[in-house]
Amino acid sequence: MIEGLEKFSIFQGLEPQELDVIAKLCKRSKLTKGETIFQIGEPAHSLFLVCGGKIELRFNVTSHNATAEIPLDIKVPGDAFGWSAIIPPYKYTLSAYATEDSDLLQIDRDDIQSFCEANTHLGYKFMKNTARVIGERFEASQEMLVKEIQHSLKHNDSLA
Numbered sequence: 668m669i670e671g672l673e674k675f676s677i678f679q680g681l682e683p684q685e686l687d688v689i690a691k692l693c694k695r696s697k698l699t700k701g702e703t704i705f706q707i708g709e710p711a712h713s714l715f716l717v718c719g720g721k722i723e724l725r726f727n728v729t730s731h732n733a734t735a736e737i738p739l740d741i742k743v744p745g746d747a748f749g750w751s752a753i754i755p756p757y758k759y760t761l762s763a764y765a766t767e768d769s770d771l772l773q774i775d776r777d778d779i780q781s782f783c784e785a786n787t788h789l790g791y792k793f794m795k796n797t798a799r800v801i802g803e804r805f806e807a808s809q810e811m812l813v814k815e816i817q818h819s820l821k822h823n824d825s826l827a
Contacts, residue, residue, distance in 0.1 A: 677747040693772040704763035711751035720769025
């Protein structure tokens, strides 16, 4: 039995016995600082839950023939990431790195899909919570884009 699953927002609204079923799907992994979890574009096989440590999610930006990884989000205990494992086309849309020693739970995509199909009511709650996580990521991305556009416009105005 894995304690503390109720603290993850992705499992909000699930009953203790329902969390027990999910706990049986989880595999624990320990990461060291600097370790890569997955890279953008890789096939997405797992959803991850942060039990301890910090995970940084980054995306690539290419400009003037140079590519840089830009941090988009930091995941801390209680957060989930890697939702691309349950949303087609099942490819990670960001890269994930441990920025400190971290403790993760990992749930395989096939196990999640089987769980949702066998327990449609629970699957609905889980997917509703997942949609909220996706919406939050979209908002963060949108805020970052707006700030960059504002900065660019301000820079262009000062040149004029």
